[in-house]
Amino acid sequence: xxxxxxxxxxxxxxxxxxxxxxxxxxxxxxxxxxxxxxxxxxxxxxxxxxxxxxxxxxxxxxxxxxxxxxxxxxxxxxxxxxxxxxxxxxxxxxxxxxxxxxxxxxxxxxxxxxxxxxxxxxxxxxxxxxxxxxxxxxxxxxxxxxxxxxxxxxxxxxxxxxxxxxxxxxxxxxxxxxxxxxxxxxxxxxxxxxxxxxxxxxxxxxxxxxxxxxxxxxxxxxxxxxxxxxxxxxxxxxxxxxxxxxxxxxxxxxxxxxxxxxxxxxxxxxxxxxxxxxxx
Amino acid sequence: xxxxxxxxxxxxxxxxxxxxxxxxxxxxxxxxxxxxxxxxxxxxxxxxxxxxxxxxxxxxxxxxxxxxxxxxxxxxxxxxxxxxxxxxxxxxxxxxxxxxxxxxxxxxxxxxxxxxxxxxxxxxxxxxxxxxxxxxxxxxxxxxxxxxxxxxxxxxxxxxxxxxxxxxxxxxxxxxxxxxxxxxxxxxxxxxxxxxxxxxxxxxxxxxxxxxxxxxxxxxxxxxxxxxxxxxxxxxxxxxxxxxxxxxxxxxxxxxxxxxxxxxxxxxxxxxxxxxxxxxxxxxxxxxxxxxxxxxxxxx
Numbered sequence: 321x322x323x324x325x326x327x328x329x330x331x332x333x334x335x336x337x338x339x340x341x342x343x344x345x346x347x348x349x350x351x352x353x354x355x356x357x358x359x360x361x362x363x364x365x366x367x368x369x370x371x372x373x374x375x376x377x378x379x380x381x382x383x384x385x386x387x388x389x390x391x392x393x394x395x396x397x398x399x400x401x402x403x404x405x406x407x408x409x410x411x412x413x414x415x416x417x418x419x420x421x422x423x424x425x426x427x428x429x430x431x432x433x434x435x436x437x438x439x440x441x442x443x444x445x446x447x448x449x450x451x452x453x454x455x456x457x458x459x460x461x462x463x464x465x466x467x468x469x470x471x472x473x474x475x476x477x478x479x480x481x482x483x484x485x486x487x488x489x490x491x492x493x494x495x496x497x498x499x500x501x502x503x504x505x506x507x508x509x510x511x512x513x514x515x516x517x518x519x520x521x522x523x524x525x526x527x528x529x530x531x532x533x534x535x536x537x538x539x540x541x542x543x544x545x546x547x548x549x550x551x552x553x554x555x556x557x558x559x560x561x562x563x564x565x566x567x568x569x570x571x572x573x574x575x576x577x578x579x580x581x582x583x584x585x586x587x588x589x590x591x592x593x594x595x596x597x598x599x600x
Numbered sequence: 601x602x603x604x605x606x607x608x609x610x611x612x613x614x615x616x617x618x619x620x621x622x623x624x625x626x627x628x629x630x631x632x633x634x635x636x637x638x639x640x641x642x643x644x645x646x647x648x649x650x651x652x653x654x655x656x657x658x659x660x661x662x663x664x665x666x667x668x669x670x671x672x673x674x675x676x677x678x679x680x681x682x683x684x685x686x687x688x689x690x691x692x693x694x695x696x697x698x699x700x701x702x703x704x705x706x707x708x709x710x711x712x713x714x715x716x717x718x719x720x721x722x723x724x725x726x727x728x729x730x731x732x733x734x735x736x737x738x739x740x741x742x743x744x745x746x747x748x749x750x751x752x753x754x755x756x757x758x759x760x761x762x763x764x765x766x767x768x769x770x771x772x773x774x775x776x777x778x779x780x781x782x783x784x785x786x787x788x789x790x791x792x793x794x795x796x797x798x799x800x801x802x803x804x805x806x807x808x809x810x811x812x813x814x815x816x817x818x819x820x821x822x823x824x825x826x827x828x829x830x831x832x833x834x835x836x837x838x839x840x841x842x843x844x845x846x847x848x849x850x851x852x853x854x855x856x857x858x859x860x861x862x863x864x865x866x867x868x869x870x871x872x873x874x875x876x877x878x879x880x881x882x883x884x885x886x887x888x889x890x891x892x893x894x895x896x897x898x899x900x
Contacts, residue, residue: 326707327704329700329701330701330704330708333697334719336774337719337778339738340734340735341726341731343744344730347744354742356742356747357747397619399615399618400619403620407615410616416620419620419624419627423623423627425831425883427852427879428835429837429852429855429856430631430855430876431627433634433872434633434634435626437630437634437869438633459626463622463623463626466619466622466623470619495611520724524727524728527838544729544730545838548733549842556730556733557737560730567722567725571725
């Protein structure tokens, strides 16, 4: 197929993906309260969100939940990935696989509803989970995010060279030492990737959180969703621009860091070869 | 030594047991609670026990009236059908736009590919809620698109796009397009290009090669992408709520309204259970195709 047509198709595709984000950013610097009519450049909405306590409180809550969710999901996800990759047969393995995959396809309205009804049932039966808020949202997010983390870490474990672990064992390492000293550094990058992925999923979630929050506890997406439902709101544009900026900086820093690591590894390898080739 | 020694005994039990127990407790058990509530008599948010012990006899009380109501009420039936309809339409549009997109990405110079790939996955890292909200500003009656068209004198009065099936579909395609592009790209980029050369050597035109070699070889990517778009879009709630209107019936929204607006917990539970059944159908079809594909691959 001819390349001019191909380039045009790609250009339209990327325009479709990025124009909405660009308009969000442009109109966050709009003086007018009308989000869609340009009234001159201004940073007033940024001043406004800095003093918006509802927004700031919600952001702090979201951040707490996302930190707790990402950490718990990576720990549970690592265990689950190990169970799937290293233990080829155990009682209930098929059920285990189903439990890792199901939360990825079940709509969030169902996950949210069922967890809330479960918490209500627990409250009636045992008197626990009577107060809904950060902890219940955290549990909800973790039950979804563990599965994402498991999938990411599992693919790294599958492609990993097992002979390094075997060598460590032959040299007398105990299984747990092997895990800490050999396996963990080897899969570290996938753990970071899984942590970041689950962190963003949790930070972005609105449906599950809406079911599991309690009175007075709102996450940032819940507040944004409430404002977006009522109509266009310039403070939402300002929040969007800040989040895009953070993501852009994060991605840039991440790729620079990875490029530097790669270069250093290549240099080390070259140095090792030189040493090996130099006659003593 | 072939198999690496791994943790045994308690270590093994912990590695398998902890995540398993967590998911059973906070994923499966809650769903059983939903099922139980969907078949129990309810007065507002109170439910009767399913099993009662009275006069030395166990009574099992199951109520299927919620399900009978679901099946007999045309609104619910219509909503189910329209959810499947919108989700299928979304899948088809994503495929029509996404397949050529992935194809041109995969056939672009190898040095560009990592950057092109990153540009497709980058929106994933920004908030999905905010990206859907962005379309509100674009498609509103006095939104950016209408203002632009008016300014260019292409139209005299704003076109009504917001709160229509059109605005909802734009939002759905926009959100799910990367889910189609990525698996199709992954499949196309590792395709053996010598097969295409062989087809050309045997006298096939480029277009015939595309339809008779490239597309059939990329079927696994197409199926994976279609499932990733179809299944979550059936239960979509945020997009219909923000961009949809009264005519865009979606089952996720009905569940939400039953629960939050009508406070009918047992009805919401019945909707949830039937929604899971609805999702199991495409999944079963997917599994069927996947196993058939494996069979064909090993037979060749």
